[in-house]
Amino acid sequence: MFSGIVEEVGRVSSIRQMPKGKRLSVNASLSKLVGLGDSIAVNGACMTVVEKSDNEVFFDVSFESLNKTNLGYLRVGDYVNLERALLVGGRLDGHMVLGHVDTTAVVESLVRQGDFFLFRIKINDYIYSHSVEKGSISINGVSLTIADLKRDYLEIAVIPFTFENTNLKYIKSGDVVNIEVDIIGKYVKKFLESSQQGLTEDFLKLHGFV
Structure with missing residues (x-):
């Protein structure tokens, strides 16, 4: 991990x-x-x-x-x-990344905004359905936050330190990047899909959420 x-x-x-x-x-x-x-x-x-x-x-x-x-x-x-790989008991400064790439995606654009950089990445239905705005995503192994999420693209705002200290600074429009969606989102989606009862108030009470 x-x-x-x-x-x-x-x-x-x-x-x-x-x-x-x-x-x-x-x-x-x-x-x-x-x-x-x-x-x-x-x-x-x-x-x-x-x-x-x-x-x-x-x-x-x-x-x-x-x-x-x-x-x-x-x-x-x-x-x-x-x-x-992480050491057991070590600090988790990003988010849980398994190193199991889900898919690849194409960088549509890279725009500099002051000292920061905005990446727009074309996504498929799988990435969209397993992602949330302001949630975490791994792009080329970098833990990043989704700034904006639409059906066919997401945007990532990258700080100068991350840009300069990863291979993101070498990426150009049209390049292919590795994507791993948040493992928590995968489990939640599978859990909801496999539950015949669905997410209801009674279901939440039964499992101690209400």
Whole structure:
């Protein structure tokens, strides 16, 4: 599990084809802090460290991850957001991010507003139905707050610190980003859909909410 607080922006140093996948090498100083088998969120996608050196970490990216995330679009020289897995008892400064990317989305526009940046991202029905305005969402592994939510797009207002310390500063209109919706929203939606009784006053009383 992750928090969506990016530790480092690494740079892709090599990409090697594998049967049904790719081996990805990322140049990053946190290579000194991880061991083989550790989990690292790469643009928000949970990856396992399969090899390391003093300044590089290596990940085997399966065909499933290549199809469901933007890791398949990466080229040598691209920048990726990196975050090590949370420690039990550690601070949760962002929100609960599993590292299981739900889908990808396309950035429609990026507008600078003073020192801040407004991203508009085109979304599908899945993202819309699992999101709420002012709720949390993970974009390329960054924990962000939805400033505005419409049926076909959402907007994110990004502070200067987050912009400068993640790969968001390299994003352009038309780029593909990884999206993980809030896990709490997933559970609530599934719970409501699976309840034949539905959300009524009697149901809430029965479960101690009223």
